[in-house]
Amino acid sequence: MDLELTEDQELFRETTAKFLERTSPLSTVREWAEKEPAGFPADWWRQGAGLGWTSLLVSEDDGGGSVSGHGLLDLVIVAEEMGRGVAPGPLLPVNVVAAALSEYGTQDQRDRYLPDLLSGEAIASWCLTEKGAPGLPSGVGLQATRRGADFVLTGRKGPVEAGAEAEFFVVAALVDGEPTQFLVDADAPGVTVTRAEGLDLVRRFAMVELDDVVLPAAAVLGEAGAGAPQIERLFELAVALECASMAGVIDRVLSFTMEYSFDRYSFGRPLASYQALKHRFADMKLWTEASLATALAAARSVDAKSERAFEFVSVAKSYIGDRAPLILQDCVQLHGGIGVTWDHDLHLYIRRVVQDRALFGTPYDHRERIAQALRLEESHGH
Amino acid sequence: MATDRLDTDRVDAAPAEGTEDLEAFRMRARAWLADNMPPLQETLTPHQLMLQDEMGTRARELQRILFDGGFAGLCFPKEYGGQGLTRAHQAAFTHESAPYEMPLVLNVPTFSILAPTLLDFGTEEQKRAHIPKIISGEEMWVQFLSEPSGGSDLASLVTRATRDGDVFILNGSKIWSSGAFRADYALCLARTEWHVPKHRGLTCFIVKIHQPGIEVQQIKMVNGSSEFCQEFFDDVAIPAENVVGEVNDGWTVATRLLYHERDAVGGGSPYTSGVFGGRGEHGSGRTDLIDLARATGRTGDSHVRQLVAESRANDLVGAQLISRVTKGISTGKFPGPAGSLHRLYAATNAERHQDIALELAGAGAGAWAEGDLAGEKGIEFLSRQSGSLGGGSNEMQRNIISERILGMPREYAADKDKPFDEVRHNASPSRPR
Numbered sequence: 001m002d003l004e005l006t007e008d009q010e011l012f013r014e015t016t017a018k019f020l021e022r023t024s025p026l027s028t029v030r031e032w033a034e035k036e037p038a039g040f041p042a043d044w045w046r047q048g049a050g051l052g053w054t055s056l057l058v059s060e061d062d063g064g065g066s067v068s069g070h071g072l073l074d075l076v077i078v079a080e081e082m083g084r085g086v087a088p089g090p091l092l093p094v095n096v097v098a099a100a101l102s103e104y105g106t107q108d109q110r111d112r113y114l115p116d117l118l119s120g121e122a123i124a125s126w127c128l129t130e131k132g133a134p135g136l137p138s139g140v141g142l143q144a145t146r147r148g149a150d151f152v153l154t155g156r157k158g159p160v161e162a163g164a165e166a167e168f169f170v171v172a173a174l175v176d177g178e179p180t181q182f183l184v185d186a187d188a189p190g191v192t193v194t195r196a197e198g199l200d201l202v203r204r205f206a207m208v209e210l211d212d213v214v215l216p217a218a219a220v221l222g223e224a225g226a227g228a229p230q231i232e233r234l235f236e237l238a239v240a241l242e243c244a245s246m247a248g249v250i251d252r253v254l255s256f257t258m259e260y261s262f263d264r265y266s267f268g269r270p271l272a273s274y275q276a277l278k279h280r281f282a283d284m285k286l287w288t289e290a291s292l293a294t295a296l297a298a299a300r301s302v303d304a305k306s307e308r309a310f311e312f313v314s315v316a317k318s319y320i321g322d323r324a325p326l327i328l329q330d331c332v333q334l335h336g337g338i339g340v341t342w343d344h345d346l347h348l349y350i351r352r353v354v355q356d357r358a359l360f361g362t363p364y365d366h367r368e369r370i371a372q373a374l375r376l377e378e379s380h381g382h
Numbered sequence: 383m384a385t386d387r388l389d390t391d392r393v394d395a396a397p398a399e400g401t402e403d404l405e406a407f408r409m410r411a412r413a414w415l416a417d418n419m420p421p422l423q424e425t426l427t428p429h430q431l432m433l434q435d436e437m438g439t440r441a442r443e444l445q446r447i448l449f450d451g452g453f454a455g456l457c458f459p460k461e462y463g464g465q466g467l468t469r470a471h472q473a474a475f476t477h478e479s480a481p482y483e484m485p486l487v488l489n490v491p492t493f494s495i496l497a498p499t500l501l502d503f504g505t506e507e508q509k510r511a512h513i514p515k516i517i518s519g520e521e522m523w524v525q526f527l528s529e530p531s532g533g534s535d536l537a538s539l540v541t542r543a544t545r546d547g548d549v550f551i552l553n554g555s556k557i558w559s560s561g562a563f564r565a566d567y568a569l570c571l572a573r574t575e576w577h578v579p580k581h582r583g584l585t586c587f588i589v590k591i592h593q594p595g596i597e598v599q600q601i602k603m604v605n606g607s608s609e610f611c612q613e614f615f616d617d618v619a620i621p622a623e624n625v626v627g628e629v630n631d632g633w634t635v636a637t638r639l640l641y642h643e644r645d646a647v648g649g650g651s652p653y654t655s656g657v658f659g660g661r662g663e664h665g666s667g668r669t670d671l672i673d674l675a676r677a678t679g680r681t682g683d684s685h686v687r688q689l690v691a692e693s694r695a696n697d698l699v700g701a702q703l704i705s706r707v708t709k710g711i712s713t714g715k716f717p718g719p720a721g722s723l724h725r726l727y728a729a730t731n732a733e734r735h736q737d738i739a740l741e742l743a744g745a746g747a748g749a750w751a752e753g754d755l756a757g758e759k760g761i762e763f764l765s766r767q768s769g770s771l772g773g774g775s776n777e778m779q780r781n782i783i784s785e786r787i788l789g790m791p792r793e794y795a796a797d798k799d800k801p802f803d804e805v806r807h808n809a810s811p812s813r814p815r
């Protein structure tokens with residue numbers, strides 16, 4: 001958690017945490033996993049939207065508004081709390097799309113799409129990733145060809161979070177080799193959405209196929225061929241949210257594993273009294289604090305649109321993406337046999353972290369971005 | 383311990399009214415550095431420069447230039463010769479100073495461990511006598527803590543100080559004191575009372591190093607240098623006014639010293655100025671592995687790119703962790719011992735850094751043409767564990783984190799609450815002839 005939350009942000013955090021505790025405790029998450037096709041009831045998401053979950057990255061003129069004047073720093077509070085409670089909900093895709101519309105959309109595009117997105121009535125998602133390419137801005141290969149004044153898109157995107165629930169998508173493509181983003185309605189002719197299998201119990205994904213989808217120029221977000229900075233920006237927002245989510249997960253799991261080590265006895269002593277285990281907890285505490293620190297630094301740099309954001313999100317994602325799964329599996333080890341059972345909640349957290357780690361660039365992919373930021377291959381004068 | 387009123391806590395208070403604006407300071411520092419400090423040469427790294435200046439003569443000269451220019455002791459209080467500025471000013475100065483030769487050897491332990499401890503527990507006379515001289519480069523200080531009988535269990539030390547009128551007579555031996563041969567003063571922890579539990583019989587003294595009765599021997603280390611020293615004390619008379627803190631309450635002083643030490647070796651001290659490693663090409667992070675990768679001509683190899691990037695990420699996360707822990711301690715959200723977090727981070731990151739360097743250096747780490755960067759990495763690897771031992775071993779930091787941050791049960795201690803003279807401990811070896 002940010003150690004410098006304003007009073008308003010602290011209140012916002014408490015409200016969010018209490019709402020999640022009341023409406024979606026883990027027992028409910030397990031129920032929704034079974035019976036809710038989307039992973040959550042539609043009304044629940046609308047209530048979350050009422051708390052501000054959808055509007056923090058959107059300007060006030062467009063019906064949005066932040067708590068602190070730093071929308072992303074408010075939003076990562078929600079992402080972290082959702083990590084702590086492995087909550088469902090399309091927090092990441094909806095906010096990325098809302099930011100895309102608010103920052104780059106025309107008045108018509110904003111009027112048409114934003115109100116329902118902000119109220120929680122509609123869900124939307126971002127189609128970046130493609131099969132066979134890393135989930136990075138550089139992995140976009142889907143071609144959009146010009147046909148008269150129109151554009152024609154053909155190709156496959158996925159996995160796309162909340163793809164089956166989304167009413168429309170922001171699709172990253174290439175026009176004449178240059179990145180360009182389009183707004184595509186889910187029911188447009190030629191769009192086929194297929195549910196995908198997924199590790200998380202309540203966060204759902206789909207594959208999106210575009211077959212000769214004809215779009216007017218009015219569907220372009222910003223200008224054709226000028227989408228690279230947009231895609232980078234949305235990517236940074238997405239990674240900052242993933243990192244906050246993973247940091248929330250490990251913070252929560254470490255603390256309940258700690259409690260367990262005090263309660264569980266062997267050889268007449270609590271597990272917490274064995275130095276071999278204390279030292280592992282010390283390491284996990286260190287990695288967790290470091291994860292919280294780097295997640296926040298990444299969010300701050302993206303919020304400030306700093307030129308360091310490119311590197312900082314990749315530093316955070318590569319660090320947390322490496323550490324979080326190790327911490328969780330060590331927590332399983334420290335629980336003993338109960339840790340590998342379905343009834344224990346540990347696997348809910350592992351599922352969440354594995355997804356966060358895998359999407360929008362693995363640690364490996366992000367280290368390659370860091371190497372690029374360092375301009376490693378350029379030789380310097382000295 | 384009422385740490386809330388200690389002098390060094392002031393560094394995180396709101397800046398005093400009239401404190402120079404950060405950007406104005408940065409510009410002024412940049413111009414001053416260009417006019418006054420010698421630029422780093424292409425051929426010698428800051429680390430090599432430090433090794434060449436064995437006695438610290440050059441460092442003292444450079445510090446004097448900084449002092450005369452008003453750029454020394456930036457975070458020390460004005461009344462003791464400092465500038466009373468904030469961490470942010472110091473960070474800006476460090477960043478700006480990267481292309482210049484700086485007196486780096488003074489950073490640890492003089493500026494970041496001994497001076498802050500003196501600031502916290504020294505008498506007014508002690509502070510006025512020494513801190514301005516420390517800041518001007520006239521005095522170098524070291525710590526006399528570890529003994530041949532043990533370092534981790536510091537409170538079991540057996541160097542003896544016996545009161546005799548208005549002096550204490552010191553007998554025994556200290557070891558692993560880095561840089562003592564070139565230093566002027568030490569803070570020395572000695573046992574003044576034997577019939578009480580170990581923590582309650584210790585006293586901290588200011589000891590002038592080069593004087594009759596003290597013999598300093600250098601110890602050759604794995605990398606060929608002789609930084610380490612052992613001292614032998616033979617009826618050394620220490621004036622009673624050199625006691626720091628209270629007699630038999632030296633543990634309180636030592637605890638604070640160790641706090642500053644964790645901060646210093648963890649990279650979080652506001653009292654250091656300038657950094658090793660690189661010319662500030664990418665912020666103030668070290669660039670040795672980038673240079674190494676370029677020197678080996680393998681910057682396009684994805685394995686090499688991964689390792690350099692991993693090390694870069696580890697370094698940045700370390701800096702971000704320091705900000706978090708520092709903020710946590712200064713706002714009371716984290717307990718004081720939280721400094722062990724970045725101390726342990728720095729040490730484990732240093733180990734990983736060495737491993738990566740060894741991998742990047744390839745065959746060159748084993749045998750190299752004179753002057754090759756790769757060979758330097760081979761030699762550095764020999765001292766891989768230094769950072770994990772000096773300043774309290776990693777195991778001690780893990781004890782602190784688990785017990786004093788996470789609140790886990792303390793380790794069983796056979797000597798708990800027992801008078802020290804009834805407890806089994808290692809004896810001090812006699813002096814070699």
Ligand SMILES: Cc1cc2nc3c(=O)[nH]c(=O)nc-3n(C[C@H](O)[C@H](O)[C@H](O)COP(=O)(O)OP(=O)(O)OC[C@H]3O[C@@H](n4cnc5c(N)ncnc54)[C@H](O)[C@@H]3O)c2cc1C
Pocket residue numbers: 524525526527528529531532533534535557558559560767768769771772773774775776777778793
């Ligand atoms: C580069 C460097 C610089 C130094 N500079 C100084 C200096 O300037 N002044 C000074 O006074 N000292 C200095 N030291 C000494 C340093 O503080 C000690 O080496 C350190 O505290 C360990 O003490 P020791 O060497 O006696 O090892 P021991 O205390 O004998 O420990 C040996 C090993 O056992 C482990 N161990 C000990 N007790 C426990 C326990 N309860 N639980 C788990 N593991 C345990 C230790 O972690 C270590 O791995 C320096 C050391 C180094 C390496």
